[in-house]
Amino acid sequence: MDDPRWRVTVDRTRCVGSGQCAGVAPGAFRLDATTRRSHPVTEETAPADELLAAAECCPVEAVAIRVLGTGEAVFPPEEPRE
Numbered sequence: 253m254d255d256p257r258w259r260v261t262v263d264r265t266r267c268v269g270s271g272q273c274a275g276v277a278p279g280a281f282r283l284d285a286t287t288r289r290s291h292p293v294t295e296e297t298a299p300a301d302e303l304l305a306a307a308e309c310c311p312v313e314a315v316a317i318r319v320l321g322t323g324e325a326v327f328p329p330e331e332p333r334e
Contacts, residue, residue, distance in 0.1 A: 255299045257320040260292040260307075266314040273315055277306040281315075296320055 260280065262273070269288035274281040280303055281290050297303065307315035307327040317326040 259318050259320045261316050262290045263314045264289045266312045272309045273306040277302040
């Protein structure tokens with residue numbers, strides 16, 4: 253069975269333009285020249301370790317990854333419900 257595809261988003265209101273995501277995954281993220289905020293090159297993609305690493309290194313947790321179709325959180329992980 254193939255891995256489910258991921259939806260990658262960047263909350264541009266949280267993004268501070270550190271560029272760490274683009275440094276870790278240069279093929280997946282770009283910084284906008286005028287706003288200096290990150291955005292994914294494509295929102296729908298195959299799972300990749302570098303995407304997860306890019307999300308994990310964001311200093312303000314602006315990068316989110318969810319399973320396409322189900323919406324299940326890949327990163328940041330959802331808090332367990334009590």
